Amino acid sequence: MLIYHIVLPEVWEKFADEYEYAAESLETEGFIHCSYRNQLDAVLERYYRDAEKVLILEINPHRLTSPLVAEPSTAREIYPHIYGKINKSAIVGVELRKL
Template identity: 35%
Template sequence: MSESRRVPERAGGAPAERIYHLTTPGEWAAATAEGAYRFSTRDRTLEEVGFVHCGHREQVLEVAERLYADSAELVLLVIDPGRLGSRVREENLEGGTELYPHVYGPLDLAAVTEAIPIRRESSGPFRLPADL
């Protein structure tokens, strides 16, 4: 059974905090060339899954290690939910208690405030910028 909760909102009904999405350099390049981001998670599209998987800052590294353990480089998209044209829901669809933001529609490129390349330390974990 899925669990869902509402996140703190700003005027307009969007969550107040930034959310994040991990992608590959190739998927991000394709999105910027097409003018729309339509990937859900690694190698799966929005059309296949129904939403874009996102996370909160404290969830990013765990997701990177779990889903991209064999990758050396990723792109971390910093998203302003107030600029999204699609609905954001906080939920856990796998029965756990930790909630993740899901964007139910294409990710508007105008909502991406930063696209930060992140690299794995040599044979170690991914590192996020200190000022993130």
């Protein structure tokens, strides 16, 4: 089962020449927020309402070199959190979504 990470295109561009990607939340919260497919629409509505477009990174969790932990959120739903950088070899697809 794939997991998904939403990122603004201008943030993703900063990592174009890197082998790994690190969301700001890795520094501020200690992990990178991800979602399961059925959670994407709610996350987009909750946190990206004002964005014109986003990139949705499709991640194969078996290829991650950083630990992945499924944890409850404040809404008591279980979300996947990556405790480290995302190695780009784990990213199997990138979807541009206009909002």
